[in-house]
Amino acid sequence: MFVLCSLPILFFSCHAxxxxxxxxxxxxxxxxxxxxxxxxxxxxxxxxxxxxAEAAHREVFTLSFxxxxxxxxxxxxxxxxxxxxxxxxxxxGVMDLSGVYTPxxxxxxSYEVVGSDESKLNDAVAKALSIGAAASFTKLxxxxxxxxxxxxxxxxxxxxxxCDIHFALVxxxxxxxxxxxxxxxxxxxxxxxVRQFISTPAAAEGEVSFASSPLPGTDNTAIIAYLQHxxxxxxxxxxxxxx
Numbered sequence: 431m432f433v434l435c436s437l438p439i440l441f442f443s444c445h446a447x448x449x450x451x452x453x454x455x456x457x458x459x460x461x462x463x464x465x466x467x468x469x470x471x472x473x474x475x476x477x478x479x480x481x482x483a484e485a486a487h488r489e490v491f492t493l494s495f496x497x498x499x500x501x502x503x504x505x506x507x508x509x510x511x512x513x514x515x516x517x518x519x520x521x522x523g524v525m526d527l528s529g530v531y532t533p534x535x536x537x538x539x540s541y542e543v544v545g546s547d548e549s550k551l552n553d554a555v556a557k558a559l560s561i562g563a564a565a566s567f568t569k570l571x572x573x574x575x576x577x578x579x580x581x582x583x584x585x586x587x588x589x590x591x592x593c594d595i596h597f598a599l600v601x602x603x604x605x606x607x608x609x610x611x612x613x614x615x616x617x618x619x620x621x622x623x624v625r626q627f628i629s630t631p632a633a634a635e636g637e638v639s640f641a642s643s644p645l646p647g648t649d650n651t652a653i654i655a656y657l658q659h660x661x662x663x664x665x666x667x668x669x670x671x672x673x
Contacts, residue, residue: 451562452588455489455668456555457656460545461518461534462620464507465500467612472533472545477621479555490555491654491668493598494623497532505611509604509623517627524663539663565590565657567669569635572653580640580673582653588667590632590657597638598654599626601646602672622652632657648673 460476462469476492483490496509497518518530525542533545541554565588573581582597600622607617626640645651656668 451564452566452667453489453563454559454561455491455538455563455656455665456558457538457654457665457668458490458492458551458555459517459536460492460494461497461514461530461532461536462494462545463497463500463510463532464606464608464613464618465503465505465611466532468546469533470613470616470618472535473618473620475546475548475551476535477619479551480621488559489668490559491656491670492622493600493654494620496620496623497530499530500532500611503611505608505613508606509620509625511624511627513627514624521663539658539665563667564588565593565667567655567667570653570655570669570671572671572673574673575639578642578645580645580651580653581637582639582655583635583637584655585635586632586657586667587634590666592660593632593657593666594629594660595632595636596656596658597628597630597640598624598656599640599645600624600652600654602650602652622654 460472462472480492495514496507497515498510498512499515501507501510521536522530535545535551536542537554538558543550543554565586568587569585571583575581604620604623608614625644628638630638652670652672654670656665658665
């Protein structure tokens with residue numbers, strides 16, 4: 431009888447704690463390369479996940495980070511950056527992985543799967559969306575400065591101690607005719623390609639500016655901002671705007 435009576439108490443206690451959280455989010459970071467023959471299926475899957483999330487109004491934020499360690503093998507990916515490779519290695523270190531690989535998808539900084547494995551990636555997204563976020567953006571606004579830079583103003587609420595805010599300037603869609611390497615002769619299409627990436631310690635409010643180049647065309651630009659714990663790399667808030 432004692433156990434049965436205690437169950438409703440535990441239920442309402444948990445429910446009260448959950449009211450202090452914010453709506454769940456899922457940030458999917460795909461580490462990919464145009465020089466990798468295994469990556470196009472992962473690029474296509476990310477495109478589908480992005481479209482399905484938008485249609486269903488789900489808080490799923492996708493980013494395509496093009497790493498540079500494939501560039502020496504016949505085709506230099508025009509969207510690649512050594513800093514994106516470094517970001518992937520940071521995940522490998524925290525997750526105690528033996529190394530990096532492509533395609534790899536990391537969800538909310540907590541789950542990693544092969545980026546082309548639709549079942550496992552969907553499961554990871556579902557897990558992320560089952561957990562309330564610890565913080566939220568109260569403001570995310572963009573303006574163009576006089577020198578053609580893109581300035582972003584933000585505001586935060588919730589718990590963001592020991593966190594960084596990442597601001598990703600992405601091309602909503604890019605297409606490349608690959609002329610050499612493992613994907614020679616193919617035209618590859620990518621979604622939410624990271625073109626610039628800024629990280630700054632989290633504060634209640636602030637402002638950052640992207641460089642004037644590369645800036646995708648106005649109709650092809652989005653800004654994805656997300657909050658990440660510096661130690662665990664767990665992502666606890668995200669928002670997107672389309673300037």
